[in-house]
Amino acid sequence: MSLNASSDVVERWGIFELSLEGPEGGNPFLDVTLKARFEHGRRVVEVDGFYDGAGVYRARFMPDATGVWSYVTESDCPALEGHAGEFTCVAPSPGNRGPVGVRDRCHFAYADGSPYFQVGTTCYAWIHQSQALQERTLLTLQETPFNKLRMCVFPKHYLYNEREPLYYPFQPADGGTWDFTRFNPRFFRHLEGRVGDLLELGIEADLILFHPYDRWGFATMGPEADDFYLRYVVARLAAYRNVWWSMANEYDLMEEKSPADWSRLGSLVQERDPYGHLRSIHNCRAFYDHREPWVTHVSVQHSDLERVREWRELYGKPVVVDECRYEGDVEHRWGCISARELVHRFWLGAVGGGYVGHGETYLHPEDVLWWSHGGVLHGQSPQRIAFLREILEDGPAAGFEPVDFWGAKKNDEYYLYYYGVHQPARQTFHLPPGRRYRVDVIDPWDMTIAPLEGVFTGTFTVRLPGRPYLAVRIRSV
């Protein structure tokens, strides 16, 4: 028996990890229970431990308050029971702003209060590619504006996705099947490593827990195995501050699971995760009922971004259009919109008070498509998405509320209008009297910001270029 705490000093929203040696016989995943209770002043947080193979058991914890935390383990195995100790939680290092949560009903913020404007991208199966390609993906992500990555836990079987993954999540059983009660620690250590790499880059990992594109049986394990798997994933990964839980990609294509199954699975993650990471579920066609209490935000697939404001009203939660089709040129309609169209959709989502996701699917001689495999980007939208992100981050910290038909605003201080396919040659604005405003004409494609001459107040009309795909920003002086 040995006890190994990762460190006795952990930064706020960092990871404290306790390692214990215990039994290797039987099925430790199934036979042994392990919990750890962490205390700080009058607060107690309980986390599930997990078996990591080779007789090693771990419990991970993300402290959310500075100061001294004490802990003690509970187990039905004497070797793991009653281990106690303490560590000190110190202020976070630069760039660590804590986990992202919901703020102001339809927006997000980091736990330290700084705003989070979701600008996501998608590499569904990037952790299942060669290590070299994974490293390349990380280099690309370092140069791009994206602050969230949608990625699957399980490997993917689909068009352009025919190769076997590096690792499998379960240990094999007799007869070429899997033993869903025995996880493959190597798989999960790899997954965690990649989640940690994203954390270092300041990128949220939107972990897709189930998906239908499967040839190995992971999409149809049955309720008992599904629950067992979720508990294990949550025990291992919840302490990573950048984790979001996406219950499924295209849940509605997984016909073996009923709405009641999804409610149970979502509620299970909610119950087991001590930190309340963001939870969502993504559709192919029919939206999930995002009013369910376990759903923290609306993650949808849809190409009409003008409807974001409608969904905000319907669900009263942040709206993230994670898939509005991808920039690319494959022959499928989901993967061949133009860069201009994707940038257009990002802007429509933004002024609708919502958030949009990127993906890229250009034909490639070796079938390496960013959308699933990662690698490098070939398109023209990412730099324009970076431009939008700068504008968002330069705007009101609390995000936008939709106003009128094509605008968003925050208080009376900041207005952002985006005209899309419309090309008005003039616009009249009715702003509160008594304030003075400056007006900029923004070209989202050319990435230019042209201030109009003068200072405006009350009701005023400005001349516009009469070209489509322009925005107007109005800021209180």
Place this chain on the structure above:
Amino acid sequence: MSLNASSDVVERWGIFELSLEGPEGGNPFLDVTLKARFEHGRRVVEVDGFYDGAGVYRARFMPDATGVWSYVTESDCPALEGHAGEFTCVAPSPGNRGPVGVRDRCHFAYADGSPYFQVGTTCYAWIHQSQALQERTLLTLQETPFNKLRMCVFPKHYLYNEREPLYYPFQPADGGTWDFTRFNPRFFRHLEGRVGDLLELGIEADLILFHPYDRWGFATMGPEADDFYLRYVVARLAAYRNVWWSMANEYDLMEEKSPADWSRLGSLVQERDPYGHLRSIHNCRAFYDHREPWVTHVSVQHSDLERVREWRELYGKPVVVDECRYEGDVEHRWGCISARELVHRFWLGAVGGGYVGHGETYLHPEDVLWWSHGGVLHGQSPQRIAFLREILEDGPAAGFEPVDFWGAKKNDEYYLYYYGVHQPARQTFHLPPGRRYRVDVIDPWDMTIAPLEGVFTGTFTVRLPGRPYLAVRIRSV
């Protein structure tokens, strides 16, 4: 008393008109009934006559079969009762293809069987402008591809529409109001003249019978006056083969009228019109229930043209998106889409198996905007709409049925795909084996048709330019 038949020889789908002299005293619009029964072989068609002022009563008839027709009048006024006669209906002159009706559930055809591909435009109040401007409008229409014009009977009060009309439909009453029981024959003769001008140009007149943009009281006359007005309009105009009845523009903004009112009014027109001209009702926001039996086709305002195929299924009738917003640069969202966007919407509607309407609203120094006033066109969409019309007329006579996501087809002989914002660099088609096809790549904006080399059969893949807004046409050799 005198009897004056317009001619004893009338072409098929032309107008036979009977003029009778009768009483001038009292209120002839209200006090005198007049009908005429026309017989041809075993068929009898009854039409309503109308008072045209100055003691003249008329009955108009559009014969739909060649040969001898006899007629006799019925009236409660002895001077108008029992006038009988006959005329000969001869073959139509070139360009006269009869009235347009529904064919094959979701398409249109002329009565002579030739197809009608609706390519409409909109000049709501053109007949209420100066005579010079009206003449200019007709000259413009002569040079453009449009084969339908949406136009209001009543004058229009709205932005850019502040002037008084040339004529008023009713005679004034005491106290600055109108006598809704006394029509102004001059107004209606003018209206008929303009409908006749359109007929000469081969343009269908989609007559809007009610609309909400009113300062004279014509939008709120009450049920009795509404019915009386409709009977008069139908009696005067139904014999014009190019008339369509649009019960309202933006019916849902006319809050004084209930759904039951619209059912009654629509059914009244259906009952009084002996020829069954096309009947529709146009929304602002909420669609009317186009399943009602009096509605012959779906006339809607909507900007998502990808939904045309959905509405075809829902209503089982032809879908005409009469307003999908207008090409222009006014500051209102309904009137400032780009020409490219309008052309895009026309193509989306076409491959959805539906039809689309044009309108133009560019700012003008004298506020002459085609959309309402007519005049000249300034935009870039009409020539592209002409190009589309040529392609439609060069295609299958029976029109398209939507197929796949972005295509339409007719039998196995003709396929038209339009990719819109998508830019696939290749496409695979699964066509019936045994036939040989030629493939064209069409650029709807540049108005080019580029045939691909070779002849294709069965399942085949073609390379495409990887640019958005292109179409592919596949025709059986």
